[in-house]
Amino acid sequence: MIKALRHAATALLLSATALAAPVAAVAQTGGKPTTATIQADKPGPVYDRLIFTQFAEHLGNGIYGGLWVGNDKSIPNTNGFRNDVVAALRNLNVPAIRWPGGCFADEYHWRDGIGPKARRPVKVNTHWGGVTEPNSVGTHEFMELVRQIGAEPYIAGNVGNGTAREMAEWVEYMTAPAGSLAEERARNGRKEPWKVPYFGVGNELWGCGGNMRPEFAADETRRFATFVKAPAGTKIVKIAAGANVDDYSWTDAMMRIAGSQIDGLSLHYYVHPAGGWPPRAPAVDFDETGWADALAGAWRMEELIAKHSAIMDKYDPQKRVFLAVDEWGAWYAQDPGTHPGFLRQQNTLRDALIASIHLDIFARHADRVRMTAIAQMVNVLQAMILTEGRKMVLTPTYHVFEMYKPWQDATVLPIAIDTPWYGKDRFTMPAVSGSAVRGKDGKVHVGLSNLDPNVANTVTVKLEGLSAGTVSGRVLTAPAINAHNSFDAPEAVKPAPFTGARIDGGTLTVALPPKSVVVLDLQ
Numbered sequence: 001m002i003k004a005l006r007h008a009a010t011a012l013l014l015s016a017t018a019l020a021a022p023v024a025a026v027a028q029t030g031g032k033p034t035t036a037t038i039q040a041d042k043p044g045p046v047y048d049r050l051i052f053t054q055f056a057e058h059l060g061n062g063i064y065g066g067l068w069v070g071n072d073k074s075i076p077n078t079n080g081f082r083n084d085v086v087a088a089l090r091n092l093n094v095p096a097i098r099w100p101g102g103c104f105a106d107e108y109h110w111r112d113g114i115g116p117k118a119r120r121p122v123k124v125n126t127h128w129g130g131v132t133e134p135n136s137v138g139t140h141e142f143m144e145l146v147r148q149i150g151a152e153p154y155i156a157g158n159v160g161n162g163t164a165r166e167m168a169e170w171v172e173y174m175t176a177p178a179g180s181l182a183e184e185r186a187r188n189g190r191k192e193p194w195k196v197p198y199f200g201v202g203n204e205l206w207g208c209g210g211n212m213r214p215e216f217a218a219d220e221t222r223r224f225a226t227f228v229k230a231p232a233g234t235k236i237v238k239i240a241a242g243a244n245v246d247d248y249s250w251t252d253a254m255m256r257i258a259g260s261q262i263d264g265l266s267l268h269y270y271v272h273p274a275g276g277w278p279p280r281a282p283a284v285d286f287d288e289t290g291w292a293d294a295l296a297g298a299w300r301m302e303e304l305i306a307k308h309s310a311i312m313d314k315y316d317p318q319k320r321v322f323l324a325v326d327e328w329g330a331w332y333a334q335d336p337g338t339h340p341g342f343l344r345q346q347n348t349l350r351d352a353l354i355a356s357i358h359l360d361i362f363a364r365h366a367d368r369v370r371m372t373a374i375a376q377m378v379n380v381l382q383a384m385i386l387t388e389g390r391k392m393v394l395t396p397t398y399h400v401f402e403m404y405k406p407w408q409d410a411t412v413l414p415i416a417i418d419t420p421w422y423g424k425d426r427f428t429m430p431a432v433s434g435s436a437v438r439g440k441d442g443k444v445h446v447g448l449s450n451l452d453p454n455v456a457n458t459v460t461v462k463l464e465g466l467s468a469g470t471v472s473g474r475v476l477t478a479p480a481i482n483a484h485n486s487f488d489a490p491e492a493v494k495p496a497p498f499t500g501a502r503i504d505g506g507t508l509t510v511a512l513p514p515k516s517v518v519v520l521d522l523q
Contacts, residue, residue: 040464041465042465046412047437049093054373057380058108060342064134064136089377097152107127113137128341128342152198159210164227173185193231200239206241214252214253242265246304266327267304269300269325272297283346291350291481294354301358305361312368325362329355329375331381333345347383349493357449393485400476412435417433419431422452443523448518456511459509460509470523472497473520476493498518
């Protein structure tokens with residue numbers, strides 16, 4: 001979890017057709033139709049399902065109360081995990097879950113979380129709220145969670161104040177088919193080894209993971225990665241702790257020094273409107289300037305991925321090492337009255353647009369970006385789900401992830417979009433974001449978002465290499481830019497059938513409402 005970001009989101013954004021637009025021109029282009037071309041006959045890379053990875057850190061009520069209720073029989077659960085939350089996450093086809101952090105991972109010692117719960121040490125969570133950490137959810141419990149959800153584990157190892165031996169023994173404890181640590185695992189209730197397909201070699205080594213210089217961090221990564229050993233016949237994908245936002249020198253050092261020892265390199269970036277640190281923008285009580293500020297910040301991901309990828313290309317032109325954007329999302333001031341350091345924030349229609357913009361950007365860079373993890377899964381930052389006691393609510397962000405499910409392991413189809421610019425005050429950006437894929441179901445799926453909260457936009461899409469006769473879809477929108485789902489009104493923002501699209505010959509025409517996300521299925 002990032003504790004400090006270097007810059008506020010800038011208004012210099014990339015689009016398919018322009019690099020910048022003066023604010024004065026925005027008013028002149030408002031309402032101008034958008035044109036696009038989908039080249040179905042020129043398929044691109046696979047949109048890896050791991051781009052939909054989730055992040056669950058020992059932070060606030062993300063684990064305790066959000067996922068885990070233990071022996072609380074007043075909340076229906078299976079082996080301690082909430083049935084309602086697990087069912088909602090299963091519906092998203094969550095491919096992998098990153099755990100136990102974040103900054104929490106930088107001080108996590110895995111032996112604290114195994115064995116009888118009564119014997120597990122109670123620690124202080126020094127990063128998040130100074131509350132006690134009971135270690136009730138450790139390795140065995142987390143592996144039960146991923147089993148219930150149908151996901152794979154992405155374990156974050158402790159390079160911060162841990163040792164290479166400790167990390168190596170944790171990997172052995174989880175994966176060894178035989179031997180002393182396998183026997184200890186069996187005594188703790190698990191005879192068969194687990195599969196650990198993804199392992200993070202540290203977290204944010206530039207910050208809470210040790211405040212390291214890039215060259216030193218790269219050397220440490222080489223050393224620790226050496227001892228992350230998979231059993232014969234298996235593979236563990238090793239992901240190094242990459243850059244904070246636009247620290248391009250970090251990416252250069254990691255690729256130059258440690259690139260041969262790793263399979264992936266992370267990137268962390270959060271949208272935090274109003275600039276500065278700590279985040280101080282409200283999650284709900286914002287105006288149109290706050291709307292535009294946040295969406296402009298989301299568009300900045302395009303620039304970051306392009307520049308970090310260019311550095312990676314210099315050392316790895318074959319793109320063997322992938323970019324894992326394993327912390328992204330919106331970070332606001334936490335909700336009033338919530339526990340300090342728990343990072344609880346409401347989730348609005350604005351966050352739905354932030355999510356769709358990111359998912360579209362990842363499509364344009366799917367050759368290099370093969371894993372991302374929004375922060376976080378439940379009750380923390382830009383969450384999928386909010387809980388309070390027995391109650392649960394799905395957020396607008398959850399609904400976008402559900403609408404984009406067909407993108408998982410689909411083939412990216414190039415889409416060129418010529419759109420007017422939307423702007424408010426000093427923040428400008430393309431008015432329409434979009435991406436297209438051919439899903440595993442054989443259908444072509446198109447996602448289009450109208451970032452302008454005031455003006456509808458008619459999008460005319462030329463379909464090349466595609467014969468489609470029918471179109472259906474859904475739309476996510478609401479009357480207000482800060483509309484959100486609460487425990488009292490859990491369906492204020494939810495997908496609805498969309499009837500504003502038609503196909504005529506080789507042309508798809510879509511009437512995008514203001515402030516909306518639309519996903520279409522073409523057949």
